[in-house]
Amino acid sequence: MKHNLETKIKIGNHTKMLWESNSIAKQRMIMGLKRSGLSQKGKIKVVRTKRYCKRCNLEFVTLISSSKVYCGRNCSGKEAIRNATVAYVANRNHIHECIRILVIQWSITNKEIVLKTPYNKIRTSLKSLLDEIKIRYGVSDIRVICKAVLGVDTGRKDLIRFMKKISSENIC
């Protein structure tokens, strides 16, 4: 299809207007460019835009079709680490909460065992509970279990003390 100069200017202006808008037509142009692969090959001049880095607030210029929100790898990398840490902490807290609930339920269900457990025989006496925690949550470190249940790791004797308290409170 051939266009005369006037039509070309009109189309040019229209296209420019579309790029500056936030319309569905603009989204279509972006998708079209991405699909064609022409934008990557530099065959089509894509409008550039100024953005502010989501992390450091520094101004940077990028293609209007780009999904970039960070000024560079330094900021995107740091943000990725931060997000991973947030997810890790949330997951760890969730696991700790699950362990706490399991220990409480187990103490109620197995109160005879808990009440008979000597303070120095936790590993052997509570083996089935510790095995279940390991299988379900991959946690075998008794200090981590103490911290999950008590909020702080004050030692395994405090753990069994807590469990005995739960067991004796729930005798029917």
Ligand SMILES: [Zn+2]
């Ligand atoms: Zn930045």
